């Protein structure tokens with residue numbers, strides 16, 4: 001008897017959202033929908049395509065006009081369901097890493113990492129005891145700089161601190177906005193490899209925004225291309241995406257190799 005695996009009950013990413021952004025006389029419509037079973041998905045598109053706005057609505061820090069958003073089987077927002085579901089950002093259990101990392105400048109590396117575990121309104125103390133914080137400080141090799149402030153550390157160390165801070169609360173998924181944009185080329189590739197290895201170990205769903213092909217090549221299982229606020233292509237194979245990109249860069253495209 002054949003034992004074909006059952007299809008998974010829920011897609012990892014089930015996103016359908018709409019929002020009109022208005023500024024003065026101009027407006028911009030974000031109308032994005034995609035479903036994916038992949039754990040490492042890249043949202044790719046030129047500047048102004050609507051990538052950050054999409055991520056902000058998934059995270060719950062921007063409110064869509066209409067949406068149904070479910071991540072890893074949990075419905076986070078459903079405006080079409082009776083009174084509607086809009087889970088608060090802090091209750092979505094998603095970690096969001098901003099383009100500029102948004103570390104707290106007046107807190108040390110250790111305090112920044114511990115921030116998500118604070119109770120009440122007080123910032124964590126400099127020597128806050130926590131096995132979880134220790135684990136992430138150690139995973140990202142931050143021991144030597146744990147008592148430094150963000151302005152005293154390098155770009156790569158800032159990025160690692162931001163990732164440690166994102167992971168310390170054991171999120172259900174990781175949302176990363178241009179995680180490597182602020183780094184130089186060599187460091188970028190090293191941190192991509194580290195991030196991929198970590199994601200593979202944790203099996204944590206990860207949605208990454210980028211307009212860098214190399215991020216796609218290193219990280220993506222699937223690629224969703226956004227232009228002018230909409231999904232224009234969904235590549236289930238990142239090699240297809242890279243192929244399309246390289247064809248687009250050729251001065252004269254005579255047809256794909258192997259095609260008639």
Ligand SMILES: Nc1ncnc2c1ncn2[C@@H]1O[C@H](COP(=O)(O)OP(=O)(O)OP(=O)(O)O)[C@@H](O)[C@H]1O
Nearest residue numbers: 021022023028045046047048049050051052053054
């Ligand atoms: N509050 C707002 N009011 C009106 N338009 C806005 C507002 N915020 C963003 N936009 C517009 O929405 C569009 C999408 O912006 P978004 O930041 O999502 O782009 P992006 O794809 O992330 O670009 P980048 O790669 O440069 O970060 C842009 O054209 C931007 O000007």
